Amino acid sequence: MERRQFIKxxxxxxxxxxxxxxxxxxxxxxxxxLTILHTNDVHSYIDPFPATHPKSPNMGGVARRAALIxxxxxxxxxxxxxxxxxxxxxxxxFNYFGGELEFKLMSLMRYDxxxxxxxxxxxxxxxxxxxxxNAQFEFVSANYDFRNTILDGIVKPYKIFDKNGIKVGxxxxxxxxxxxxxxxxxxxxxxxDPVAVAKDMAHTLKHGQKCDLVVCLSHLGYQYKNDPDKISxxxxxAATQDLDLIIGGxxxxxxxxxxxxxxxxxxxxxxxQAGCYGINLGRIDFYFDTDKSKxxxxxxxxx
Amino acid sequence: xxxxxNYNVPLNYFVLFLTFAAAVSCGPQKPVVTRIEGxxxxxxxxxxxxxxxxxxxxxxxxxxxxxxxxVLAYAPETLDKNGQWQTTMGNLFADVAMQYGNKVFEKRxxxxxxxxxxxxxxIRTIIPKGDVTTRAAFEIMPFENSMVVCAMNGATVMELINxxxxxxxxxxxxxxxxxxxxxxxxxxxxxxxxxxxxxKIYYVGxxxxxxxxxxxxxxxxxxxxxxxxxxxxxxxxxxxxKDADTIPATRDVRISQEK
Numbered sequence: 293m294e295r296r297q298f299i300k301x302x303x304x305x306x307x308x309x310x311x312x313x314x315x316x317x318x319x320x321x322x323x324x325x326l327t328i329l330h331t332n333d334v335h336s337y338i339d340p341f342p343a344t345h346p347k348s349p350n351m352g353g354v355a356r357r358a359a360l361i362x363x364x365x366x367x368x369x370x371x372x373x374x375x376x377x378x379x380x381x382x383x384x385x386f387n388y389f390g391g392e393l394e395f396k397l398m399s400l401m402r403y404d405x406x407x408x409x410x411x412x413x414x415x416x417x418x419x420x421x422x423x424x425x426n427a428q429f430e431f432v433s434a435n436y437d438f439r440n441t442i443l444d445g446i447v448k449p450y451k452i453f454d455k456n457g458i459k460v461g462x463x464x465x466x467x468x469x470x471x472x473x474x475x476x477x478x479x480x481x482x483x484x485d486p487v488a489v490a491k492d493m494a495h496t497l498k499h500g501q502k503c504d505l506v507v508c509l510s511h512l513g514y515q516y517k518n519d520p521d522k523i524s525x526x527x528x529x530a531a532t533q534d535l536d537l538i539i540g541g542x543x544x545x546x547x548x549x550x551x552x553x554x555x556x557x558x559x560x561x562x563x564x565q566a567g568c569y570g571i572n573l574g575r576i577d578f579y580f581d582t583d584k585s586k587x588x589x590x591x592x593x594x595x
Numbered sequence: 596x597x598x599x600x601n602y603n604v605p606l607n608y609f610v611l612f613l614t615f616a617a618a619v620s621c622g623p624q625k626p627v628v629t630r631i632e633g634x635x636x637x638x639x640x641x642x643x644x645x646x647x648x649x650x651x652x653x654x655x656x657x658x659x660x661x662x663x664x665x666v667l668a669y670a671p672e673t674l675d676k677n678g679q680w681q682t683t684m685g686n687l688f689a690d691v692a693m694q695y696g697n698k699v700f701e702k703r704x705x706x707x708x709x710x711x712x713x714x715x716x717x718i719r720t721i722i723p724k725g726d727v728t729t730r731a732a733f734e735i736m737p738f739e740n741s742m743v744v745c746a747m748n749g750a751t752v753m754e755l756i757n758x759x760x761x762x763x764x765x766x767x768x769x770x771x772x773x774x775x776x777x778x779x780x781x782x783x784x785x786x787x788x789x790x791x792x793x794x795k796i797y798y799v800g801x802x803x804x805x806x807x808x809x810x811x812x813x814x815x816x817x818x819x820x821x822x823x824x825x826x827x828x829x830x831x832x833x834x835x836x837k838d839a840d841t842i843p844a845t846r847d848v849r850i851s852q853e854k
Binding site for chain 1: 649659739
């Protein structure tokens with residue numbers, strides 16, 4: 293099947309904003325291509341669905357996901373592998389082993405970072421903390437204040453990666469916990485408004501830390517048609533700027549292709565989500581250039 | 596500055612080249628995004644399979660399989676989660692919670708549950724046509740939530756009904772039927788087949804997550820009494836599957852809407 297293509301050119305201004313600052317790397321970046329791979333709401337689905345399943349026959353499975361990721365790494369080793377939360381809860385693997393296997397397998401696949409979904413609190417904040425030794429990757433959340441919890445200083449707002457000369461800032465956003473997660477499980481975690489936090493994070497990472505790419509790892513949900521006032525990735529994208537990519541979760545949304553949205557500055561940005569249960573893997577490829585003569589054309593987005 | 600001579604064209608270019616090169620190398624070399632490509636990739640057997648992952652998973656899977664692969668019942672057709680106001684999965688779950696919750700509630704309190712309301716989001720998967728195993732109960736209801744019964748008056752039950760209408764979700768419901776009129780107001784409200792009475796006390800079964808304000812079902816907190824049944828919803832399903840031979844798809848209309 294041929295993929296429908298959709299190309300958008302944004303104003304030259306997009307490309308220029310990132311350039312105005314001297315005294316940066318004199319060295320030429322080694323890479324001009326970064327592949328971001330992502331999952332969300334895998335919910336402890338480790339084995340593929342059975343062949344007889346009416347909705348997703350023979351889909352998913354961690355062993356297959358690992359093989360797929362490995363083949364992409366062979367094609368382009370410059371990969372950032374992310375998860376947008378709700379790693380836990382959904383199959384007996386979680387009831388029996390509390391998330392141990394999920395974290396171990398994600399570590400083997402070399403996940404770089406995750407944010408926390410509401411179900412990652414299902415064994416309480418202590419149950420999550422207890423499994424952290426099995427995770428060789430970190431968690432970020434910028435709008436959960438963990439100061440008065442066991443996760444204080446462990447789950448940080450953001451993380452910056454140097455991917456062969458490409459500086460990538462990734463921050464996390466979590467959904468409102470009250471009314472969704474039992475207070476006995478999230479304890480003293482304080483939720484802050486994701487839009488205000490995202491604006492602050494985007495500015496810090498793009499202009500303060502001078503990241504080449506800013507990624508938001510969100511568990512807010514893609515869109516709420518029945519509740520249009522509720523904050524979602526689509527609303528967040530339109531309300532902010534300097535975010536190159538929003539990777540979402542929570543709503544288990546299967547998209548045919550990533551969504552291109554105009555941000556608050558009128559520039560195209562991308563929102564993506566990979567459904568749930570490890571059935572899909574999202575893939576976003578960023579191609580970079582430092583040759584000024586090519587930059588005036590702006591960026592093209594092909595989805 | 597280098598003084599350029601008009602006739603020396605090659606030198607002229609050389610100097611220009613140097614100037615340009617200097618500007619580029621000492622200026623910002625920040626990489627800028629020129630092209631973005633995005634897509635969704637299906638994970639299926641075409642991806643191949645990692646033997647290393649398989650090796651790690653195996654002992655965990657063997658342990659779980661040993662416990663959960665027992666076939667308990669049979670589903671002649673698939674029970675689904677799709678529907679505007681009710682679903683076959685939701686109807687089953689609420690009816691079974693009513694039936695099995697009552698076994699404990701009647702014995703302990705000598706009273707009967709009138710209504711059961713759970714949450715649509717709490718049903719995590721469907722029951723596919725075919726054998727139903729213990730594993731199915733874990734996948735439908737992975738949470739450790741237990742059943743509670745709340746005593747509430749008719750006015751609070753009205754809040755429950757208005758929550759339904761506002762949320763527009765097919766939450767599992769048993770024992771209560773009503774019609775939503777053209778103005779979005781409930782009418783023909785029947786509890787156990789009898790018209791609702793404002794002052795009467797009704798016993799409403801739910802789970803501890805919802806009782807504690809989950810999904811913003813805040814009306815449960817207005818209950819005048821709460822009874823913990825110490826019976827996990829998942830165990831209710833397992834006990835039902837053990838007793839049942841076949842799992843029916845119940846399609847009676849509990850909430851209807853006038854167009």
